[in-house]
Amino acid sequence: MRDKPLLPxxxxxxxxxxxxxxxxxxxxSSWINIGILTMLFVYLCVAWNIVGGIAGQFCVGHSxxxxxxxxxxxxLAIHFGVTPWIGMFAGAAVATLIGLFIAWLSFRxxxxxxxxxxxxxxxAMLGYLAISSIDxxxxxRGLTLPVRGTPxxxxxKNDVTYYFVISAHAIGAITLSAWLxxxxxxxxxxxxxxxxxxxxxxxxxxxxxxxLAMGISAALTGLGGVFYAQYLQYVxxxxxxxxxxxxxxxxxxxxGGAGTVWGPVVGPMLLVPAGELLRHELGGGLPGAHLLAYxxxxxxxxxxxxxxxxxxxxxxxxAWRAMRLAKETSPQ
Amino acid sequence: xSNEVLLQATVQGLQMGAIxxxxxxxxxxxxxxxxxxxxxxxxxxxxxxxxxxxxxxxxKIDAYVVAPIMFIIFFALGxxxxxxxxxxxxxAGVLAGAQLTLGLVxxxxxxxxxxxGGDYNNVPTVLSNRNLTIPPLVMPWTLIVGSALAAALSIxxxxxxxxxxxxRQVRAIAQNRDAAALMGIRIDRIQAIxxxxxxxxxxxxxxxxxxxxxxxxxxxxxxxxxALIVMVIGGIGNFLGSMAGGxxxxxxxxxxxxxxxxxxGAMIPYAILVFVLLFRPxxxxxxx
Numbered sequence: 001m002r003d004k005p006l007l008p009x010x011x012x013x014x015x016x017x018x019x020x021x022x023x024x025x026x027x028x029s030s031w032i033n034i035g036i037l038t039m040l041f042v043y044l045c046v047a048w049n050i051v052g053g054i055a056g057q058f059c060v061g062h063s064x065x066x067x068x069x070x071x072x073x074x075x076l077a078i079h080f081g082v083t084p085w086i087g088m089f090a091g092a093a094v095a096t097l098i099g100l101f102i103a104w105l106s107f108r109x110x111x112x113x114x115x116x117x118x119x120x121x122x123x124a125m126l127g128y129l130a131i132s133s134i135d136x137x138x139x140x141r142g143l144t145l146p147v148r149g150t151p152x153x154x155x156x157k158n159d160v161t162y163y164f165v166i167s168a169h170a171i172g173a174i175t176l177s178a179w180l181x182x183x184x185x186x187x188x189x190x191x192x193x194x195x196x197x198x199x200x201x202x203x204x205x206x207x208x209x210x211x212l213a214m215g216i217s218a219a220l221t222g223l224g225g226v227f228y229a230q231y232l233q234y235v236x237x238x239x240x241x242x243x244x245x246x247x248x249x250x251x252x253x254x255x256g257g258a259g260t261v262w263g264p265v266v267g268p269m270l271l272v273p274a275g276e277l278l279r280h281e282l283g284g285g286l287p288g289a290h291l292l293a294y295x296x297x298x299x300x301x302x303x304x305x306x307x308x309x310x311x312x313x314x315x316x317x318x319a320w321r322a323m324r325l326a327k328e329t330s331p332q
Numbered sequence: 333x334s335n336e337v338l339l340q341a342t343v344q345g346l347q348m349g350a351i352x353x354x355x356x357x358x359x360x361x362x363x364x365x366x367x368x369x370x371x372x373x374x375x376x377x378x379x380x381x382x383x384x385x386x387x388x389x390x391x392k393i394d395a396y397v398v399a400p401i402m403f404i405i406f407f408a409l410g411x412x413x414x415x416x417x418x419x420x421x422x423x424a425g426v427l428a429g430a431q432l433t434l435g436l437v438x439x440x441x442x443x444x445x446x447x448x449g450g451d452y453n454n455v456p457t458v459l460s461n462r463n464l465t466i467p468p469l470v471m472p473w474t475l476i477v478g479s480a481l482a483a484a485l486s487i488x489x490x491x492x493x494x495x496x497x498x499x500r501q502v503r504a505i506a507q508n509r510d511a512a513a514l515m516g517i518r519i520d521r522i523q524a525i526x527x528x529x530x531x532x533x534x535x536x537x538x539x540x541x542x543x544x545x546x547x548x549x550x551x552x553x554x555x556x557x558x559a560l561i562v563m564v565i566g567g568i569g570n571f572l573g574s575m576a577g578g579x580x581x582x583x584x585x586x587x588x589x590x591x592x593x594x595x596x597g598a599m600i601p602y603a604i605l606v607f608v609l610l611f612r613p614x615x616x617x618x619x620x
Contacts, residue, residue, distance in 0.1 A: 058427055109613050114369050114426065118564050119609050122602040125557065129602075133595040243553075247434050254431045288445030288549070295438030302432045303417055306424030 010178065013262050017174070020269070021167035024160045032159045038272040039166040040228060045253045045264035046173040047220035052250065053258035054181060055213040056193025060246050061102060061120030064127045065095040065218040067241040069225030071131070074143050074235045077153075081146075084154035088226040092219040099218025103211040124243055132237040142236025145229065154230045162231050169227060170265075173220055178261045180216075189213055193259065255301050257308025266309055271298075336468040341590045342583055343469055347479035349582020351541050354482040354533065355555060356562035356574040357489055362530040364506035364569045365523045367426045368418060372436035374555025376531055379440060380406060380538025381547055382448055385455045387539075395457045395539040396477075406535025410528035418527065419520070437553060444549040453547040460543050474543035481540050485533065490571055502526050506569060561605045567615025577615075580604070 021039075024032050044066070051057050072094045073087030082090075106119050132140040149155050156162055180186045188209045191199040200206050229235045239245070256267025274297070278290035305312035359373050380402050384395040422429040459473040493499035501522045504512040513519050545551065562581050566573025581601050589597025608615065 056427075058430065105610060114430070115564065115568070115609060115613065117369070117430070118560055119606060121557065122561070122605040122609075126599055126602045126606070129595055129599050247437070250431065251434060251438070254428075286446045287450060288442040292439060292442040292446050295435060295442055299417070299432065299435040299439055302428065302435055303421055306421050306428040306432075 010261070013265070017171075017265060021164075021171060024163045029159065032163055034273055034276045036159060036163050036166055036231065037276075038268055039163065039170050040224065040231075041249065041252055041268035041272050042265050043166060043170040043173050043227075044221060044224050044249050045256070045268050046170065046177050047217050047224060048246075048249045049253050049258060049260075049264040050177055050180065050189075050220070051210075051213040051217040053253060053260070053264065054177070054186060054193065055189040055210060056259065057210060057213070058114070058117040059120045059214070059217075060117050060243060060250070061124045061127075062217075062221050062246045062249060063124050063241050063243055064098055064102075065221035066225035066228070066245065067127065067131060067237070068095040068098055068218075069222030070229035070235045070240045071137055071143075071225075072222075073226045074145055074229050075136070077146055078143065083152060084226055084230055085152070088154075088223055091226045092222040095222025095225070096215050096219045099214045100211055103214035104207075107207050107210045121243065124241075124246065128237055128241045128243070131241045138236065140237060142234060145233045145235070147233075154226075155233075166227055166231075169223065174261070174265060176216070176220075177264075181261050185209065185212065190259075251298055255298060255305075255308060257310030260308070260310050263308045263310045270309070337590070338587070340469055341586045343471065344475065345583035345586030346579055347471075347475050347582070348544075348586060349579035350479040350483040350486070351537070351544075351578075352558055352562050352582050353575045353578025354486050354489075354537055355559040356566070356578055357486055357571060358530040358533040358537075359559045359563050360566075360569060360571060360574050361489070361493075361502070361526055361533075363563070365502055365526040366418070366422050367429070368422060368527075369426065369430040369433070369560075371430065371433040371556055372440060372552070373433075373534065373559055374557075375437055375440035375552030376406065377534040377538040377555055378444065378547070378549075378552035380535045381455070381542045381545065381551075382444055382453075383535075384539035384542045385448070385453055385547060388455050388457075395455060395542050396459075399536045399539040402535035402539055403532045404535075407528040407532030409535075410531030411524050413531070414524045414527040419523070437556075441549050441552060448547075448549070450549055455542045455547065457543045474541075478541040478544060482537060485536070486575055489533070490575075493571060498522070498525070558601065561601050564605060565608050565615060570615060573615050 024035060027035060044062075048059070048062055052059050069088070069091035072091035073082075073084045076082040076087040076090060077084055102120065102123060106116050131137045137143070145155075146153075147155070149157070151161075156165075180189075188199070188204045191202075191204055192206055192209060196206060225240060228240070232239070252267040252271050253264040254267070255271060256265065257263025271294075275290070275294050278293050282290040282293060301309065355373070355377065359370060362368055362370050362373070383402055383405075384398050387393040387398040388395060418429065418432065421432045457474060459477060462473045464471045464473055464476060493502060501512070501517045504515065504517055505519060505522060509519065558581065562577040563574055564577075565580065566575070566577030581604070584600050584604060585597060588600035591597075592600075
């Protein structure tokens, strides 16, 4: 009864995404910057989704991991001349340690999911306030990266290279998350998300797997922070450590479809360019007008597709299939 | 540091604490009937404060006169939002609800930015710049009236929840929604009213305490964070706990910034929250 698909299900998504990853030679320079931002958010959303979507633990503390990566690699570069290509692993390690610590602290007791969100908000706020007042981190002025201008120092002459670097990050993260999703680890994580008590009862080591999800997510986010710092050549608390960026990550993921492999890819790929377009169209007028339109768009999507665009698409496809089936099997 | 200064800071902290308690109570009310964690809570209050600013600048109406009108407007807004937006999304789960309110934060902050710009604003009231002096204390009248009204409303809300049919129905839904429905409680109606009252209280509180704040488009999220902290410290869904939590945070913040300066003072409420969640995960007065 079903049409045989031309390619296996995930393959179409991969094909489209790889095309997007190879697109920059066709883009104008202003679009390349939007493309870099889009790919960065794809990467960050995929990373958040591992703990926030697949494992269902609503973490608002990812600004800490982003900042850990960015500040660690930057401080190593400033004070010890370590290239960010090495510093990025130090940054990811620091982010992972923080993530594991937070996960261990919060998941020792079976706290309700919403109090986990609150613990992570509180820790993120503490981190933000600490970074913006400690001189080692440049306080609220931030830190400027030493200018080297060589690829060996993770600094490139043109933006196309940055685009390819972050696309490679994104491809790696999607591969990891797609692999995780279908392995035993992913099944355990989804079992924890759907019913933690039941998962615990059938012998899933809940604490261990929650910590694992958090550790992976934190490490990836830390690497994202390192990239963002190299791209901006500048690290400061508002961009890297404030909750705003986490809210954006969460909203993009949710609009795409949290807890799926491709939802966190679809969300930012639609919303980041849409946001930039709105800024271009409305930004010249009233300040905030484009963000208002953007916020309304987000609310409308969440209202009509609480499980994300991918969920809505899937429901639409099922409804269409059921309709066709009903037509084929009806007496006339 | 002299005792007088400490006493002054403590009293001021208690007064701010009464205001925090009321904000947290309305958040608890919203949370307890539908499980909605409302990240846009403070933004509703910011909207009401800007409403008071418009009333003062355009019509020369004092904030204290505007407050009851704002209650009615925000009550209607709350009921409408609940029926049209919150209830359908909550049906998909409490996480979807929390995410919706994150979207509302975006909308409200930028609505304020579009309508009023990003400048800092202050709204004077009839009581501004007048102090009550009871040696050794000097207290601004705006804070006295604001905190007294907040405390009175908190107690009134508590009595309503404890003694009236509406209150019993709200608590029944919070305890066991299905059983409440089987007992003939009209869940949707009570939820909508509770949500409306929660938002309406913000509409009232905003103008009453407007003199205490400098208005900026992003002030709402800070208020939300304070309310969240207070609510969690007291034990989520525990009304007495929210009152106690408000006073604790008010005093801690006031003494903290006096003794340790701005940044450390600002960090203290979050640190308290982390400690409470780690060692008494169901709140200071929480059960279970």
